[in-house]
Each structure stands twice: as structure tokens, then as C-alpha cells.
Amino acid sequence: MSAAHHLPALAIVVPLVIAYLMPLFDRWRRGWCTPAALAALGFSFAASLVMAWQVMTHGPFSYQMGNWPPPWGIELYIDYLAVFTALTMTGVSLIVLVYGSRDLLHELKPHLLGWYYTLYLLLIASMVGMALTNDIFNLFVFVEICAIAACGIISIKESRECLEAAFKYLVLSALGSGCLLLAIALLYMVTGHLNFTFIAQALPEAMRLYPNNILAALALLLVGMGVKSALFPLHVWLPDAHSSAPSPSSAVLSGLVIKIYAVALLRILYQVFPDSIFEVTPVLTILLVMSSLAIIVGSMFAVVQEDIKKMLAYSSIAQIGYVFLGFSLMEISALTGGILHMFNHAMMKAMLFLAAGAFIYGTGVRRLSDLKGIGLTMPVPAAAFTIGALAMVGIPLTNGFISKWFLVLGALRGGQTFFAVVILISSLLNGFYYLPIIVNAYFGEPQGAVAEPKRLPRLMQAPLVILGFGCLLFGIFPSLIIGLASRAGQALLGM
Amino acid sequence: MRRLLTFFLLVLIALALTVTVLEMPTFGEAGNPTNNEVPQRYLEQSIEETGALNVIAGIIIDYRGFDTLGEATVLFVAIAAALSTLKAH
């Protein structure tokens, strides 16, 4: 019983405590805000690393809140998927926060920085909580924290587009939360449990007695989580919200927040519902169709965008489609690919949004056609953007290639050649809208503000370098992370 | 047209859920699946294990205390979001 035993709880609670303290720091010790926020996230990241090590060496373990055993108390269950998600969330958010500590100074009013950190820390803490928890109502509570905090870091920017986008996002995620809570009620009604493991034990029996209840719960769950993770027909809030927010917020929202809901849905679908549900309902087919539509339609919308951040936002709709495609093919390589893509896309999209934020910081230009020659005047962000764009397209030696490779492999092995074709077509589309930007950036003639950009602070360059390096590292040595991802996939499929 | 479509969609949802209601465990029966060992332990041992006569207080703060920490955090995040919005504009 050492301190390491309590890490699961501390990884969530330490950012919470710092977030509670942040308004006080902001009022009386403004200088402490940034270091405290970085320290809290750093602690969470370190805790996730230690947990990952524990899980890899000793296997999954659980943590009981207040020493109450599972059906009575709340249990955190730390398995491969949980640590993988927690590592992704804390790692990427830490890097984004380093960038944000400088970038936010010009996007926000100065007295709001403390409040921004509060919301940011709560957002990350809730996402770690969602990854680790094994209790469905606890999941709901974290979903709510995450929803409000995610809207909060949009509306904090002083512009009326942000307000409108945040309101739309808030209303739709409240709708999703309502559906989620009703689904929880329906599940609780027929099983009498809230813990994932115990629901899973009680469901086969309940499935025989009350099949309609469980189908309704499944449908509500799909709608609720689908709205929150912007699955294709329910994505209407995403482009506005992600493009109008401050750049660090966009990076976190696009890279992490929509993924965590997908992971929660994945856990519930595979760990809670019995396998027989996939035979009586076409839920996986529905998910497959929706995700392929998302991939194609999202890419097609992205092609016609003029605004750089809007293009990246539409590209996120396509990328969440990849993640769902991997989750719903019911095949181990595809599942590994989906889980890997969650991590890879978090890195790539965070980097792309940060690079776009750097362009906007340096030149104030948002139109894609005005970014000619930016590669000559702002080399670091342009290089990062290039790496990210190549990874998005799926060029070998970048991490995007690895996850797409696994997805295609899974589709082929599962005998679903059609979806392999979908992935290839979408890669072509990705190339269609990313490559011209790169060509423009390096071979265009810089004009106007692009010719003489503001110098980028070093704290804003370092995160771009780290993320770009990471993209290449995990592209050239993918085995660093594949082990964890494939173990997570195997555990989900019960292999 | 769009209004009509939404209306029909909602009627459809209502009908589907009503069909579900017909099949649900009967309201108020003591033998329903929810009345298993979980509330039993809460009701029988709450005084001894948490010292609270009000079982609900015992549940929200002790047995499921982490939920309530989350709940307090929801309030905090709401006020942080609201205040920052009001201050920003």
C-alpha cells in the first residue's frame, strides 16, 4: 500500500484541486497560475505513465473509492484501454497547455487566464475520469463536467461567433446527456446495477426478459454519444465550435474531447452489452455506414473550405469516422487501428491546430489562399503543418500511415473490402486538400502580413517541435505504442 | 415541411418508448430487478457503516462519494464558465 496504489484517484483529483485553487491564485498570486496548471497536468501525465507501467507488468487492477467493494461503491478499473486513453489525454493536453500559456495572452483578456486554466484543468480531469471509471453513473457525471468545460473554453474568447457556437454546442450536448441519462435509467431498471462489470453479468438474463428496454437503451446511448462525438449526421455543432474557439481550445476539443466519448461508447458497447446484441440488432452495421459517410462527407466538405481552422474542423469529422470505423469492424487489427488512430489523430490534429494558431498569431491571416509563402517566413510552424498534413494523408514514415494501415488490414481480413476502398478514397481526398496548402506554403510568393510575421515565442515553437517529432517517432518506430493498443483491443474482444 | 418531419420523428420516438413502457418491470413491485443486494445493504448496514440515519446522505457522501465530488465540480465548472463568459465580453 504505497503512494503508487492511490495514483488512479490522484490522477483525477490533483487537477481538480488545482482547478479549485486557480481562482484564488488568479486573484492574489497571478504568477503562480501557469506553473500550477503545468504541474497539475504534469503530475497527471506522470501518474498515467506509472499506471501504464503497472498495467503492462502486473495486468489490469482496480481502485475502490472509499474502500467500498464494487456493486456498492464506485470502482475505477485501470486496464489497457484506460491507461492508453489517459496517457493520450494527459500527454497531448500538457503539450497544448505549454503552447497555450503564451498564445492565450493575445487571444484572451489578461484577467481571464486563471479562469481559462480552471476550465482547462477540469476538462482534462473529467476526461481522465471518463477513461478510468468503471461505473456508468460516474461516467455520466464526468460527461457533464466535460461538456460544460468544453463549452466554457470556447465562449471565453471575446467574439460573438464563439458565443453562438458555444450555445449550440451546449444545447446539443445537453440533449445528448439527457439521452445518456435515460439510457442509464433503462439499463439500471432491468439490471439493478451501475457498475459495468455487474451490468454485463446481469444483461444476458435481462435481455431475455426485457429485450425492448435494452434496445431502447442502446439506441439512446448511440444518439447521446453520437451527438457528443460528432458522428456524421449529428455533427452540425462541430465546425462552428472548433473553428471559432481559441487555438489551444480547438486543439484540445478536436484532438481529445470528441475521442473520449467514442472511447466511452466503445467500452460500453464491448464490455457491457452481451455479444448477442450484435446479432439481434444491426448496431455495428449502422455504425459502419455512418462512419463511412462521415469519412467521405467530412473530407468533401473540407475540400471546399476557405478558412484554415474550418477546414481542420471538417477534417475532424472525417477522422472521427476512421475511429468509429475501426471500432465497429469487429476485427482485431481494425480495433487496434481505431485505438491507434485515436492517439495518432490526437497528436496530428493538435499539431495542425497549433500550427494554424501560430500562423494566425504571426500574420493574422486565416484564409488558405493568403498563406502563400508562409513556409519561407515562418519555418517551424510550416514544417509542423507539413508533417501533420502528410500524416493526415497517410504517407509512410508518419504515424497516420500506421493506423490507416491497420484499418485497411482489418477491413480486408474481415472480408469488408468496401471499407478499405472508402479509406483509400478518403486518403486521396485528404491529399487533395492538404497538399495544395503545402505546395503554396513553400513555392508561393509571400505577400502582405505573411512576408513579415511576428516572431513566434520559443514556448510556442517547442510544442510544435515536440509534436512533430512525436508524429515521426511513432511513424518510424510504431512498436512503442502498438503493444498497448493491441492488448487493449484484445481485451475488448475477449481474446 | 421540416416542422412536420420533426413532429413525426418525435411521435415515432414516443411510440417506440411507449412500447418499451408496456414491457418494463411493473411499477412498485418488490420483486423488480432493482431491488437486489445493493439497496439491501444500504438499508441494513448504513447506520453501522456510515452512521447516517438518512440513507441517501450515506449514499451520496460515503458509498458513492466520488459522484458527489463530481457533482460539486459540475457546479464549480458551471460558475467558472458563466463568470468567464460574463467577464470576457
Add this chain to the structure above:
Amino acid sequence: MEDLIVRYVSRIVVPFVQLFGLYVVFHGHLSPGGGFSGGAIIGASMILYALSFNLAAGTKKVSHDLSLILESSGGLIYAGVGLAAIFLGANFLGNKVAGIPLGTPGNLFSSGTIMIITLGVGIKVASTMITLFYSLIEGEQKTDEHC
């Protein structure tokens, strides 16, 4: 609302409402209620006071800095109690297992951490309600000028 009757009635009613709110908070582990409902009652009574007199009088009672501190302290008490359980050798938020005395069930001072946490939550909810209401009413009066 500059009405004499409203003022007199609220002056009479507000202390009783607050007393009831305190009762609900302190007896959270014995009778229906608890930190959330009691805190909301206290908060609503403060808002009633502020509405029936004027905003300045209400603000004088709870200044912004104080409400900021109350706001954070509620959550900090909660998390602090949880962390204290870790130092006492139990898991996060442990109560009896952490060796905290439970007292005699039925007494006002019983049930270990529940009492403390209820109090913390009550403080937090009350201050949250007040702060939210004030910031909705007055927050933008200042910004109106430069908007």
C-alpha cells in the same frame, strides 16, 4: 422593487428561511435534505434579501472576494477530506475504514466525514447560487458601458 410591504415581509421572512436552510444543512444525515438543498435555500434567501432591498445592500453582505473564497473552499474541503483518508491509510474518500469516529447514530455530531462534507457542500452551493445570480444581474451592467 421599492415596496414597503415587500421590504417588511422579507425582513421578517429572511432570517427564518436562513434558519431553516441551516437546519436542513446540519441535519442532512438525520432527516431529508443535505448540503445541496440547504445551500440552495440559504442562497435563495440571500437573493430574496438582495431583490427586496437593492443590490448594493446585498453585495455588501457577500463581497466578491469572499464569495470567491467560499466557492473554492467548498470543493477544497471535499477533496481535502478525501485526501485526509489517504493519509489515514484508507482509499480516497474513506470514512469508517479511515478510522474516523462515527459517533452515536442519531446525534447531530455523528457519521464522521458526512457531516463535514455536507457543511462544505452547503457553503459552496449557497455561494454558487448567490454568485451566479449577481453575475447575471450586475455583471454586465459594468460591461454595458464599454460594449
Add this chain to the structure above:
Amino acid sequence: MNIAEILLRLHQNSYYFFAIILFVIGFHTMLTHNNLIKKVIGMNIMDTAIFLFFVSIGYIRGGRAPILEPGADHLYVNPLPSALILTGIVVAVSITAYALSLIVKLYQHYGTIDAEEIIRLRGGETS
């Protein structure tokens, strides 16, 4: 199932049935009304409908409220749904508060609280 059986089931499960009706009404208000404050009220109605559903799951006929009397042997209702819904109510009021602060600010910027008009104003601004 004939009509009489269906009606009997609906009578037995009337709390569930009315909770569903209220849920759909709230859902409709939230989705189709253009007025933003109406949307917020609709959201609250939807939430309370779910809470009604959840609380009625825990009821047992003849059960007392779960405030224990040491020594006495009563039948108590299931306390767990009540405890969960306490959390739910606070979540609902938090979202309401934040949404209202957004509405106040939207009104200051756009001069209206009608969703379609706001979209129209935005469209006029970008083109």
C-alpha cells in the same frame, strides 16, 4: 395484446408513461423552438422528466422514505435512484445557469434571442 391489456399496463406503469410523454414534449421544445430561453426551459422539462422516470424506478408499493428508524422493521423504498437524481438535479441547474449567461451575452451582441434571427445576422455579416 389487446387494447384492454395495453391500457392496464399503461395504468400500472403510469409514472413511466407520463415521464416518457414529458420527455418527448421537452425534447420537442428544445429542438424546434427558436427562442433561446424557451430552449432552456424545454431542456429543464426534459431533464425533470428523466428524473421522474428514474425516481419512480426506485419506488416500492407501501415503502417508506429511506430515513431509518433504528430498531423498527419497516419496508423502505430503494434509496439509490434518489441519491443519483440529487446529482442530476444539480447538473441540470448548472447547465441552466451557464446557458442563461450565454443568452444574456448573445442578446447584448445580437440584440435578439431568436435562434433563426441570430443565424440570419451572422450570415449577413460574413457575406
Add this chain to the structure above:
Amino acid sequence: MTDLLKYLLLTFLVVCAVSVARTRDLLAAVIIFTAYSLVMAIVWQLLASPDIAITEAAIGAGVTTLLLLAAISKTRRYE
């Protein structure tokens, strides 16, 4: 008898919910919503959950109404 009361209260809830959606006056909608919350509190008392009832009466009927009123006083009263 309790059945009659139950149906009366539940029908009242539905009527309130529909009239909130129909009325053009936001202030009236808020007042109707307060009535809805209070009746909901009574229903919860019928369902033997006094904790929820007291919380709904304080938060749903009290604080939410106050916040809605504050928002209406800052915006406009009619649609």
C-alpha cells in the same frame, strides 16, 4: 383516491409542459415552469423521496426560476 390524485398531478404536469411551449410570453412561461417544478416536487413526495422533493423545490422551483427571471430582465419579455 391516490390513483385519482396521481393522474390529476401527472396531467397537470403535461398541461404545464405543453403550455410552456405554446405561450408567447416568456415571463408567463417561467411562472408556468415554476408551477411545474412545484407539482413535480409533490409527485416526488408521493413517490417517497423527500430528499429529492426538497431539493427540487429549492433548486428547480427557487433558484432556476430566479435565474430565468434574471435572464429575462436582461433580455426581453416577449418572443
